[in-house]
Each structure stands twice: as C-alpha cells, then as structure tokens.
Amino acid sequence: WSTVNHQGSSPVVLHACGQFSLLIPEKWNHANQACAGQKQSPINIITRKTLKDGHLTPFKFHGYQDTFKSTIKNNGHSAQVGLPHVCTISNGGLPTNYKAVQFHLHWGTDGGPGSEHTIDGEQYPMELHIVHMKSIYNDLTAALGDPEGVAVLGFFYEISSSLNRKYDPIINALQSIHATNGNTSLPPISLAQLIPSEKNLTSYYRYKGSLTTPPCAESVIWTVFKKPIPLSMNQLKAFSQLQFRDGKQMKGTFRPVQPLNGRQVFRSGSAVILSNSALLLATIFSILNVS
Template identity: 70%
Template sequence: MQQLIVPALLASLWTLCTGAGDWCYQSQFSCDHQCNAPEKWDHANSKCGGRNQSPINVVTRKTVKDERLKDFKFENYQESFRGTIKNNGHSVQVGVPHVSTVSGGGLPTTYKAVQFHLHWGKNGGPGSEHTIDGEQYPMELHIVHMKHQYTDLTTALLDSEGVAVLGFFYEASNSGNKKYDPIVNALKSIQDTNGNTSLLPISLAQIIPPEQNLTSFYRYKGSLTTPGCTESVIWTLFENPIPLSMDQLRAFSELKFKDGKSMVGTFRPVQPLNGRQVYRSGGAAILASSTLLMVAIASVLGLSEPN
C-alpha cells in the first residue's frame, strides 16, 4: 500500500505545480515559475496539439530521394545590412530586410527573408531543435521566409505553404568563427529580456555555409516550433553544420529569460511524424552513398590485409 502512496503523492504535487499562464521551455519551469512547458503548449495554443508539428527527428534511412530538390537560388544574400538584434525573452532574433530571397530547391515559389533566430542548449551542450538519427547538435539557426506576395508573417501563416524556414545546425570547432563576431559580441548588450542593439553590418551569406555546400538537405512539411505552432511551414534542414568555438556557443547561455534565469535549453522536443514523409536532396543521397562506399572500401582493404 505504501508503494502506491508515494507515486500518488508525487502526482498530486506535480498537479499542483503544473503550468499556467504563458508558454515556456522546460528549463524555465519550476513551482516558483509556473508556465506551460512544451508538453502543455496545447494549453497555450490548441494548434500546438496538431498532427504536423515541428521539430522532428530525421531518420535518414527512411528518407526518400526527391529529384525536385535541386539547388537553391539565393538572391541578395550577399547584401550587408545593419539589423537590430533582440532578446525577445525566448531567443535571440534579428530582423532582415525583405530584399533577400530564396527560390528553387523544390520550393513552390520565391520566398523573401523576414528574420532569423537561434535555439541552443546549455554552455555548448545539446540544443538543436531538429535531430538527425537522434543526434542533437549544440545549436540551430532558423532563417524565416514568407511567400513573396505577402507583406507580413501573420498573413503568410494563413497560407498552408506561406512560410519557408531554412534550418542550419552548428558544431563545436577548435577555433572561433570570425563571421559570427558581430552577433556574438552584441550578446553582451542584450542579456536581459527585451534588450536590443544595432548589429555591425552583416549579410545572410556570411552566417551560413558557402552556397556550394548547400546541396545536401532534407525537406518536410511542418509548423512553427513555438506557440502558436502554425502548420504552414516548408522546412529545409541542411546537412553541413556551421562551426563555432565553444566560447562562441557558451556566449548564448549568458542571456537571461524574463525572470532573470539563464536562457538555456531553448528548444522544443521532437514531435511525432504522424505518417509524414521526409525527403532528401540528391546531394544528401550522394553524401550517404559516398560514406557507404568508403566503408565498403575500408572493409575490403581490411579483409585483404595479411593476418
């Protein structure tokens, strides 16, 4: 009987301590700060309980090659701009002039850039939203675009294909990435929620891998990864990660949530696929084939070596 009492007591305490009010990440939730953690986001917005939610875990062996996923065409990604970087209480976000556009890559039309933001873990630990074969990267960049005919994101989200997000993973490097200095250096000025400052001139091209390294990617239909979780997003996840030093990665963990806690663990857990298909580009397939070929060659060489 006593064995049953303890779980029941813990369950009742959890009920007393479960979320109310605004949405939050799991790292923010406590009895002192009651909020709707990810498993309760549908309480904050019913759309978060939909069947086509993001992020997801990409199981590469279950992806299907799609010949339509050819090279992207990036227009004005090289154009420098002086954006404003802001701590919005959940992430770091930078508004982007709408002159930068992306098309091709199997997208149905041209999409213009609106903003980019990031998701991360704690001090360079696992923090990406999407995972690849269960691997969670330290951080993930989302460049948000809307269809060219729309003037605001709210209207674009009413279209089932109104938004296209380009997702990029990060990896820890032994050396700093100088192209990220304008962003990382600005973090010191926006540590508190609603803090904002002007960035030194940057371009979208400088914060992503070179265009020739953007031929390997995955595609699926999903949602925004924060409430309202609107299911209007065409997702593209690029294979090649962006290198940052551990110091650069750790700098993001020095930001603060609204309540003054360290802004860490800013990712939504992966969501069920619910029958959706994930597609891969020809580049991704070639990369996988090359890897398998190298493994096969190594095996043959290993077998041919004298005992």
Template identity: 65%
Template sequence: MRCVLSAVLLPLILRSCTGADWCYQTQVSCPSPCKGPDRWSEVNLDCGKNRQSPINIVTKKTKLDERLTPFKFTGYQTLFESTMKNNGHSVKVSIPITATVSGGNLGETYKAVQFHLHWGTNGGPGSEHTIDGEQYPMELHIVHMKQRYNRLEDALRDPSGVAVLGFFYEVSSSANKKYDLFTQGLRSIQNTNGNTTLSKISLNQLILSEANMTNYYRYDGSLTTPGCTEAVVWTVFENPIPLDGEQLQAFSNLKFSDGKQMVGTFRPVQPRNGRVVYRSSGVAVVASAVLILVSISAALGLSRMN
C-alpha cells in the same frame, strides 16, 4: 482562522503554478507561471495538431526527391544593419533588405523576414531537429514568407506560406571569425527586451556559403513555438556551421524574462505522424559515396585474405 487562510491561499498558490504563458522546459518550476512544451496545446490548440515541428530525421527512412535541386539566392550576400533583440525566448534579428530564396522545389519565391536561434546549455545539445537521434549544440532558423505576402500573419494562413531554412552548428577547435560581431553583440542584450545594433552583416556570413547547400532534407511542418501554426515548408541542411566552445557558450549568458539563464531553448521533437521526409540528391550522393568506400574497403580486405 488557519483553515480560513488555507482556503484563501491555496487557490492563489495553485493559480501561480498554472499560468497561461508558454516557456521552455528549463523554465518550468512552481511558482513560475508558465507552461512547458508538453502543455503548449493549452496555450494554443495548434500545438497539439498532427504536423508539428521539429522532428527527428531518420536518414534511412527519407525518400530521394530529384526535384530538390540547388536553391537560387538573391540578396544573401548584401551587407545590412539591423537590431538584434533578446525577446525573452531567443535572440532575434529582423531582415530589412530584400533577400529571397527560390528553387529547390519550393514552388514560389520566398523573401527573408527574420532569423533566430535555438540552443542548449553552455554549448551542450540544443538543436530542435535531430538527425538519427543526434542533437547538435545549436540551430539557426532563417524565416521566409511567400513574396506575394506583405505580412507574416497573412503568410501563416497559407499551408505553405512560410519557408524556414534550418542550419545546425557543431563545436570547432577554432573560432569562426565571421561570427565575431554577432557573438560580441550578445553581451549587450543579456536581459529580456535588450537590443543592440548589428551592422555589416549578411546572411551569407551566417551560413558561411551558398555553395555547399545542396545536401538537405525537406518536410511539411509548423512553427516550433506557440502558436505552432502548420504553414511551414521546412528545409534542414545537412552540413553544420562551426563555432568554437566560447562562441556557443555566449548564447547561454542571455536571460529569460524571469531572470533565469537562457538555456535549453528548444522544443522536443514531435511525432512524424506518417509524414514523408524527402532528401535532396546531394544527400543521396554522399550516402552512395560512403557505400562505395565501404565496398572498396571490403574488396581490399578480401583480396588481402586471398
């Protein structure tokens, strides 16, 4: 009788450990029926292709591209009201106004569709992209699609149909007042499918300013969640946005659909597979300034020795 029961129960137990839904590594455990990042290609074949995101940006291997000029933004300063939602994987906000970005060698004008974030555990490392191996506490993605498309699904069929602007966050000693309404709203959406109204917010508030956005990296990649579609022109900005520890920790109070603490919501970096990562002249200027300072310091040291 025991053998019969074992024969019946074993397949059920195994099935419960091999569900078809995707999840982050922090959610992976038997009997949790989800597949972590290393198995996302089983959920969607595109996740195993050669142009995946995020990546580690090795600054010394980036290539200067003079065409990466400053962007032109419209509507980023406009205040809007929208719904902030816990979608079971992140916090997501749709953008109901016309806000566009062009320039920066994008080729076309792209309109903003939504933004969402990726974070670690209680303010610890959690960005998706890394810079020279450094992982920031959190990363903001503002998702745009080519203005000529009406649906994101159509834009994703175009190899450059989507443009995502990525911004890092850093820990600050003081609170970022521009994020007060946003972090307060998180208290109302702790459970999956929880939503609340987010009012009087602009995209400029999130990124702090359009003025200091000339230092950035560019490469061709993919969505960072299944289906991992390789249709994204990535722009990753160098200058991080400051939040204090309490503001960063507020994101970790959200819950996944399985009730677990929503932490570690990032995909590990993917192989670059020969792709070139370009840098704007702004990044190059910063690098040159550092080299100049080093040279001056060295010269002063030599003069003192003489």
C-alpha cells in the same frame, strides 16, 4: 515565435499576438489546439527512412551576399535579428519565391545539446532558423494562413577548436542584450557570412511542419541542411549568458521533437546524382582504356 525555455523554472512561450504564457511544451495543446496537430515541428530525421527527391534542386539565394544593417534583440526567449525583404530564396523545390523576415537561434546549456531538429537521434549544440514568407504577403500573420506560406531554413552548429570570426558581430553584440528586451545595433553583416558556402547547401532534408511554439501553425516548409556551421565552445556559451524575463539564465530554448504521424521526409538528390554520373564516366573510360 519559436523559442521556449522548457527546462528552467519558468518556461515562457511567445504567441503570434505577442502575449506570453507560462506553459511547458507538453501542455501547449491546452493553450492552442494546433499544437496537438498532426504535422508539428521539430522532428527527429531518420536518415535511412528519407526518400531522395530529384525536385529538391539547389536553392537560388538572392541578396544573401549583400550586407545590411539591423538590430539584434533579446526578445525574452531567443536572440532575434530582423532581415530586409530584399533577401529572397527560390528553387530548392519551393512552390514560389520567399522573402526573408528574421532569423533566430535555439540552444542548450553552455554549448550542450540544444538544436530543435535531431538527426538519427543526435542533437547538435545549436540551430539557426532563417524565416521567410511567400513574397505575395506583407506580414507573417497573413502568411501563416497559407499551408505553404512560410519557408524556414534550418542550420545546425558544431563545436570547433577555433573561433568562427564571421560570427564576431553576433557574439560581441550578445554582451549588450543580456536582459530581456535588450537590443543593440549590429555592424553591417550578410546572411552568406553566417551560413555554409553555397556549394555546401545542396544537401538537405525537406518536410512539411509547423512553427515550434504556439500558435504552432502548420504552415511551414522546412529545409534542414546537412552541413553544420562551426563555432567554438566559448562562442556557443555566449548565447547561454542571455536571460529570460525572470532574470534566469536563458538555456534549453528548444521544443522536444514531435511525432511524424506518417509524414515523409525527403532528401535532396543532386549531389548523389552528380557523384554517380562521375563514377559512371570514370568506369566507362577505364573500360575503354583497358580495351
């Protein structure tokens, strides 16, 4: 529900009801008025304008270390993997517990710029979205009716000089799903192997936003992590080998950044507080030793 080709010849948008519309992102407001809303995603995060929020504590990840079996599918606009609801997140400034639904990716062309969110105008090669809904809901449609019903964790990718072997199951499976509706079983994987280590997940940005394709529901608590995931150029290029419904190369699967419209973007502050505390203690000990 959140990937679109807006650079190729036949853009395809997935609606929540499963229907497709041949529209470019700039025309989405004609198809669904919510896409012209005031809290749309993605956005460009201007770091100097973010506010530190002490409530943005480290997340508690439950089930992220556990391996699970699933299927990866070319749904005509992205590569998507269904997730067991036993994977949950809490804390991190979230109002309640959220359970995993699926993850999918957004990319550019053969490893070129392709992330949805940008940082100070910089666009990364790819972006991972792990989609969660409040644990009280049984389906995503119901969760989208709640202003805080969905929580998405966003991760950037960066180009590495070496292969990321933890991604072998995903990269290898892409060869079997080039065509739309192609799907194949994945060997057992865990969410933890796909994202940075937990110690690197304390620094992130937070804002209220939306799905990034129609219906563009403004029901998403967005968390965008600072630490990128390394992939080699060949690994990144593998995603561009997938095909849209018309058989053309699947590339440029991201929505342009949307206006902030006065929204405040926050950043987690725990890591900064810890480093300042350590610095203060070091200074005190230094003074004591001198005296």
